[in-house]
Amino acid sequence: MTKFTKTIEDFSIEAIAESGQCFRIVPSDDGGYYVNAFGRVLKVKNTGEGNENTGGHESNGGCYEFSCGEEEFTKVWKDYFDLDTDYGAYRSLALPCDEYLKTAIAFGSGIRMLRQDPWEMLISFIISQRKSVPAIRTSVERLSENFGHRIETDFAPAFCSFPEAEALAKADTETLASCGLGYRIDYVRDTARMVCDGELDLAALNKLETPALIEELMKIKGVGIKVASCVALFGCHRLDTVPVDVWMKRVIDTVYHGSLPEEYRPYAGVLQQYMFNYARLNKVGI
């Protein structure tokens, strides 16, 4: 196995994996994690050296070993993990009086906003409606097993890539049903067909300003404001976007009396990720 080792600030693969923005980062049997993205698999393991690890989700960074060469790391994963960004700058955005956010940031230290594939985010979040996170993971895995391709490595069990639009466009109903898609079957397949037909061009949409991007995404059947916001934030890195699910609604209503502070707007998507993570994993802020 090729290895590349790097010390990274404000980086916790565990916190990222559990933060609800991705469904295909899973624990390995030795305390590391497998990252499945862009048709590749990467193993990430904290070496336990040179970090300020205080345990669990409070890990603030440290030395990590990656199962790739420096070239692939620089070309693919540095960008995926958003490593050129200083997350201390985001942390400092918390208003002095905002105890809730400060607590949430301390708890979720090491979370980063992944730069994920817009197509995968679109389908994954269409599937996510009325599903728990474990159920979403199961559906996405089954979809990949049925319609993706196998990814063989010398360091991990075989994984399957996220399906291309062509494969989902011609998928049969029975197989899609076996992936647990339920009433979302036609949402997923019709979206895939639109991409194949060129009727939906995600790369083109990604050039739009955030409000127009979300408006266009919501024209897709099965995509409402929440799913469109998730695609914008997690797939198009629109950090000004706040997906409001049941957890964030409770936080906004209860803690912020109806709306987040205006000062947060440009990076509210990052800050809400800490809030969401803290609320969901602790069941607080409700």
Add this chain to the structure above:
DNA sequence: TGACAGGTACATG
């Protein structure tokens, strides 16, 4: 064991 899931489309008022 039945309620509940990180919502959305569609029908009403």
Add this chain to the structure above:
DNA sequence: CATGTACCTGTC
């Protein structure tokens, strides 16, 4: 335009 309801099914 705001509110109410049905919806597939895995997971606990």
